[in-house]
Amino acid sequence: MRILVQKFGGTSVANPERRVQVAAKVTEAVSQGHSPVVVVSAIGRSGDPYATDTFIKMVSGIYSEVPKREMDLLMSCGEVISGAVMVGTLQSMGLEAVLLTGGQAGIITNNCFGDARIIRIEPEKILHQLEEGKVVVVTGFQGITEDGQITTLGRGGSDTTASAIGVALNAEAINIYTDVEGIMTADPRIVEDAKILDVVTYNDICHLAHQGAKVIHPRAVEIAMQKNIPLRVKCAFSDAPGTLVTNIQPDMAEGSDAISDRIITGIAHTPNVTQIKVNIINEENKTQAVKKIFKGMALADISVDFISVQPEKVLYTVRDELGEKAVNILKNTGFEPEALPSCAKVALVGGGIADVPGVMANMVEALAESGIEVLQSADSHTTIWVLVKKEQMVSAVQSLHKKFQLGK
Ligand code: ADP
Numbered sequence: 001m002r003i004l005v006q007k008f009g010g011t012s013v014a015n016p017e018r019r020v021q022v023a024a025k026v027t028e029a030v031s032q033g034h035s036p037v038v039v040v041s042a043i044g045r046s047g048d049p050y051a052t053d054t055f056i057k058m059v060s061g062i063y064s065e066v067p068k069r070e071m072d073l074l075m076s077c078g079e080v081i082s083g084a085v086m087v088g089t090l091q092s093m094g095l096e097a098v099l100l101t102g103g104q105a106g107i108i109t110n111n112c113f114g115d116a117r118i119i120r121i122e123p124e125k126i127l128h129q130l131e132e133g134k135v136v137v138v139t140g141f142q143g144i145t146e147d148g149q150i151t152t153l154g155r156g157g158s159d160t161t162a163s164a165i166g167v168a169l170n171a172e173a174i175n176i177y178t179d180v181e182g183i184m185t186a187d188p189r190i191v192e193d194a195k196i197l198d199v200v201t202y203n204d205i206c207h208l209a210h211q212g213a214k215v216i217h218p219r220a221v222e223i224a225m226q227k228n229i230p231l232r233v234k235c236a237f238s239d240a241p242g243t244l245v246t247n248i249q250p251d252m253a254e255g256s257d258a259i260s261d262r263i264i265t266g267i268a269h270t271p272n273v274t275q276i277k278v279n280i281i282n283e284e285n286k287t288q289a290v291k292k293i294f295k296g297m298a299l300a301d302i303s304v305d306f307i308s309v310q311p312e313k314v315l316y317t318v319r320d321e322l323g324e325k326a327v328n329i330l331k332n333t334g335f336e337p338e339a340l341p342s343c344a345k346v347a348l349v350g351g352g353i354a355d356v357p358g359v360m361a362n363m364v365e366a367l368a369e370s371g372i373e374v375l376q377s378a379d380s381h382t383t384i385w386v387l388v389k390k391e392q393m394v395s396a397v398q399s400l401h402k403k404f405q406l407g408k
């Protein structure tokens, strides 16, 4: 059996016309001899009646607190609706299809409601339906615990569903269909001349996705990489080849004009973070103080990022909505923190950064030329990060894209 996983995001299944286009992609796969497993997200985006965000809004701020278990039950409904509608669309186009929820498809997760991890997949049920000659539609973004509780996988989790199924079934490929033509050098909503990347490595895209390029979920890339299953990001409404994510170095991929001397793969951004600054200059035992700061965050389940420990101060970022909580914890443990909300992280990502001198200098120059203040910076062998004010984020991404000529 030549299994092909095809995942369609919320905008791809947003209305009947689009769903017909999606179904045509499935028909095409069948006519090419594939057995498709179709993973769907909930229909539409925030504001649409059956979108996940709409369900969240129905309860958030209205009731004091809906338990996480029940929130997951609520959030898992969008994909069920979408999946049933997709089966209807496929049937109307002459394909025999069946819908399996995450649990029915054998996607077993841990019990971390809202952000569950897939522990394993029991592929027998999907395989059985495929062997019967049916197109199997699977609800994205959800699974089931060992004791039968429905869980969700966190935002963007349908990508993870697709990859995990692809790996479990040893699929020929995993195609992630979305509303853009592929993975680009920056978010095309921000950078007009962002360029489609023909071929990229799992590693590069993983970094880019971790830094905020929401075109694909980083976990989905990590999972596909485990078994080296080719991952393609394609547009649901065109025949363009999209982006191939694989293990091969771009310059070795046959038939690709991908750039062999590519230093930078792309630029990603994450808005809505708060910078926290804690003065430790007067602390007698600095190591102990640093430990106390981060232990406080960990105990409150606040994930921290962009950490910089200096002799006189400690800097780090948290998501905006956790800023106040973080500050209160620090104050209660005897520190005097300063918080700067509404910042954004901009990351320049590329496997070649470490080997080429002057990348940082060019980055600083580009930002200075555009009058952008760098609040904090850090680098690794594949990424350089800067923290800027949120209102300067778009301009920062655009000026870096131009400086490094990523649109060419
Ligand atoms: P889906 O609903 O199909 O999962 P998403 O909204 O999650 O779609 O992802 C697609 C969006 O990702 C695009 O509309 C685009 O604005 C955004 N995006 C961010 N960074 C990139 C990038 N580097 N390349 C392509 N798209 C990107």
Ligand code: MG
Pocket (backbone or CB within 6 Å): 009, 156, 159, 214, 215, 216, 217
């Ligand atoms: Mg997505």
